[in-house]
Amino acid sequence: MADIDAATEIRAEADVPFTVRPLTPAIGAELLDIDLGAPDIADAIPAIRQALLDHKVIFFRDQDITREQHLAFAQMFGELEIHPATPKDQDYPEILRIEHGPKSRGQENAWHSDVTWRAEPSLGSILRAIEVPEVGGDTLFADMHAAFMGLSDEMRGFITGLTAVHDIARVFAKRLGKRPEELHDQYPPMEHPVVRTHPEIGLPCLYVNTAFTSHIKGLSEQESADLLRHLYAQASNPEIQCRFRWTPGSIAFWDNRACQHFAASDYFPARRVMERATIKGDRPYWDGAAAA
Numbered sequence: 386m387a388d389i390d391a392a393t394e395i396r397a398e399a400d401v402p403f404t405v406r407p408l409t410p411a412i413g414a415e416l417l418d419i420d421l422g423a424p425d426i427a428d429a430i431p432a433i434r435q436a437l438l439d440h441k442v443i444f445f446r447d448q449d450i451t452r453e454q455h456l457a458f459a460q461m462f463g464e465l466e467i468h469p470a471t472p473k474d475q476d477y478p479e480i481l482r483i484e485h486g487p488k489s490r491g492q493e494n495a496w497h498s499d500v501t502w503r504a505e506p507s508l509g510s511i512l513r514a515i516e517v518p519e520v521g522g523d524t525l526f527a528d529m530h531a532a533f534m535g536l537s538d539e540m541r542g543f544i545t546g547l548t549a550v551h552d553i554a555r556v557f558a559k560r561l562g563k564r565p566e567e568l569h570d571q572y573p574p575m576e577h578p579v580v581r582t583h584p585e586i587g588l589p590c591l592y593v594n595t596a597f598t599s600h601i602k603g604l605s606e607q608e609s610a611d612l613l614r615h616l617y618a619q620a621s622n623p624e625i626q627c628r629f630r631w632t633p634g635s636i637a638f639w640d641n642r643a644c645q646h647f648a649a650s651d652y653f654p655a656r657r658v659m660e661r662a663t664i665k666g667d668r669p670y671w672d673g674a675a676a677a
Contacts, residue, residue, distance in 0.1 A: 401429075401432040402418075402419060402428070402429050402432065403416045403417060403418050403419040403429065403432070403433075404416070404417040404418050405417075405436055405440075407440065408444075408627040408628075408629075409626070409627045411528045411531050411624065411625045411626070411627070412440060412441045412442060412526055412527070412528040412531070412625065412626065412627050412644060413440055413441070413442050413443075413444070413526055413627030413629070414436060414439075414440040414442075414443055414444070415443070415444045415445070415446065416433065416436060416443050416444070416445055417446075419445065420448070421445060421448050421450055421454065421458050421636065422448065422449065422450040422451075422454045426458065426461075427461060430461045430462070433638075434462065437509065437638060437639075437640055438585055438586055438640070441526070441528055441530075441639065441640050441643045441644040442526045442627070442629075442637060442638065442639035442640065442644055442646075443637075443638050443639075444629055444635065444636065444637050444638075445635065445636040445637075445638075446632065446634065446635055447632075447634045447635075448513070448634050448635070448636050449634055450513070452477060452480060452660065453477075455480070455511070455513050455636075455660065455662060456477060456479055456480065456662055458511065459479075459511045459662035459663075459664060462508065462509065462664045463508055463664040463665055463666075464664070464665045465479040465662055465663065465664060465665065466479070466500065466503075466507060466663045466664070466665050467479055468481045468500070468663065469553075469557065469561065469568075469571075469572070470557065470560065470561060479662055479663075480660050480661070480662060481660070481661045481662075481663065482658070482659075482660050482661075483512075483657075483658070483659045483660070483661060484656075484657075484658045484659075485650070485652075485653070485656070485657050485658075486654065486655070486656040486657070487653075487654040487656075490650060490653045491522070491648060491649075491650030491652070491653065491657065492560070492650070493647075493648035493650070494647060494648055494649060494650040495594075495595045495596050495647065496527065496594060496595050496596075496617065496620040496621070496645045496646070496647050497594040497595060497596035497597065497645055497646070497647075498529075498592070498594050498641045498642075498644070498645050498646075499641050499663060500597075500641075500663065501551040501575075501577065501592070501594060501596075501597045501598070501641075502551045502552055502553035502572055502574070502575055502597050503572070503575065504575055504668060505665060505666055505667050505668050506577070506641060506642075506666050506669065507641045507663045507664055507665060507666045508640070508641065508642065508664040508665065508666035508667075509638060509639055509640050509641055509642075509663070509664050509666075510638070510639055510641060510661055510662070510663045510664070511636060511637070511638045511661065511662045511663075511664070512524075512636065512637045512638075512639075512659050512660070512661045513635075513636050513659065513660050513661075514631045514632065514633055514634065514635045514636070514658075514659055515633070515658040515659060515660055516633065516656055516657065516658040517631040517632060517633060517635075517657055517658075518652035518655035518656065518657055519655065520652070521649065521651040521652030521655065522631060522648070522649060522650075522651070522652040522655075522657045523628050523629060523630050523631065523649045524628075524629050524631070524637060524646055524647065524648050524649070525626055525627070525628045525629075525646065525647045525649065526626060526627050526628075526629070526639060526644050526645070526646045526647075527619075527620040527621075527622075527625055527626045527644060527645050527646075527647075528625045528626075528643070528644055529590040529591045529592065529619075529620070529643055529644055529645055530583070530588045530589065530590045530591075530643060531624075531625040532590075532591045532619035532620055532622070532625055533580060533589050533590060533591040533619075535619055535622065535625070536619065540615075541580075544579045544580055544612070544616070545579075545580050545589070545671065545673070546578070546579075546580075546671060547578070547579040547580075547601055547602070547603070547604075548576050548577070548578060548579065548601070548602045548603070549576070549577060549578075549579050549592070549593045549598050549599075549600070549601050549602070549613075550574050550575070550576055550598070550599045550600055550601075550602060551574065551575045551576075551577060551597045551598055551599065552565075552574045552575075552597060552598075552599045553568050553569075553572045553574075553597065554568045554569065555596065555597055555599060556596050556597065574599065576602065577592055577668075577669040578592060578669055578670065578671040579591070579592060579593055579601060579616070580592060580671055581642065581669040581670065581671060582670060582671055582672040582675050583642050583643055584642070584667060584670075586643075587672070587675040588643070589671075589675075590642060590643050591616060591619060592669060593613060593616050593617065594617070594645055595617050598613060600613070601613065620645050620647075631657075641666065642666065642669075
């Protein structure tokens, strides 16, 4: 057992100031022995970014940081988004507070990648646990490169080059109390490739999700629905997933270009309070040469 533990906990090179503990062979790793509130945290950003690219989602435990430090850390990876669900009078508009309890059942329990309804969906999201239930409320993550590679050669060939439409109104019309047309005035439905090329590592990743994808262009309504149902199901394979159990002070940082997540809403009526900062990304594209 000691040999197995040693093999799965990786102390990186001397210039990487933390230990990497993979959660599964496919996706997810905890970064140990690091303080995100340390004055010199900027020195560790290149290594943290590489860990994110290597594992698609990374986790930190026991981080006693403030909201300001949370934002400062996130800004080291790029410009931050402001989500339309953020209250207009909030002191820090870049923070999206996700709070559920006795009067609000969790609604994030569907496989999705954040804000795919934007023209330039996010690079990644950094979620900080403020209050968590004694049990339940885990978040699951799925490797969408592995999901793509798990398809047959024929299916991979068929979907490569197809375009899907992503629509904010599918989720947020009801939540924000707006008609779809109102939301579309500011956030019109967006077209993205069904399979996108990861802009930093070049891998093909399945890029449709149950929350925001409405249909696939060029197919009949029934063909689109049937194909999407099949593609959505790829995230449900436990062999390409990891599951994270939250504790106060835990932080998850995931790459929205390479994975999807599912927040289990099994803790009702207990309280679960999280705060998220989301880093702007770029427009998804497909590059056949990169995937060759």
